[in-house]
Amino acid sequence: MSGDQSALIELGAIGAPFGVRGWVKLRSDTEPAERILEFPVWSLRLANACRDYTLQHCGRSAGQLTVKLVGVDDRNIAAALTGAVILVPREQLPAPGEKEFYRADLIGFEVQNVSGRKLGTLEYFVETPAYALMVISGPAQLLVPATADHIRRVDLQARRVIVDWNDTAA
Secondary structure (H helix, E strand, O other), X not given: OOOOHHHEEEEEEEEEEEOOOOEEEEEEOOOXXXXXXXXXXXXXXXXXXXEEEEEEEEXXXXXXXXXXXXXXXXXXXXXXXXXXXXXXXXXXXXXXXXXXXXXXXHOOOEEEEOOOOEEXXXXXXXXXXXXXXXXXXXXXXXXXXXXOOOEEEEXXXXXXXXXXXXXXXX
8 A cells, every 4th residue: 555655645643652552642634533543554654654554453542542553562663653644545535525625635726815815835734733724835934724714715626725814924
């Protein structure tokens, strides 16, 4: 699975070790968060290298998802995976519904505000505890919440995202 990274979609990341037997905390970018557990094999990317891992067990601790991966049997191995990006093949994901999209498909799109002002190019997303932020590079770097309150329209054909964002610095 890890051979063709262009066909892989990011679903989350590995967090800190949890305990001494190889369990790790998990950040899921799926909705709901548990949906990430529906994929039994993950390609983990760390330092530009990918390796496949199979889920062995999953759980929760203080509301946070935790997982045990096959072959990750102690805290040191688990710690070495901290920060690894979790990827799965695009063909394993359900097709987006109407007015739905995968974040990976929006990278490189032009971003405009509702007045038609070009704000820049969508570079990547950053997760915060409250919501994801779109990182937009242009005359100034912008952080725009990736929420329904701010994303007004996504035009996949024109490769454009229209946002409700009044930026006076751009």
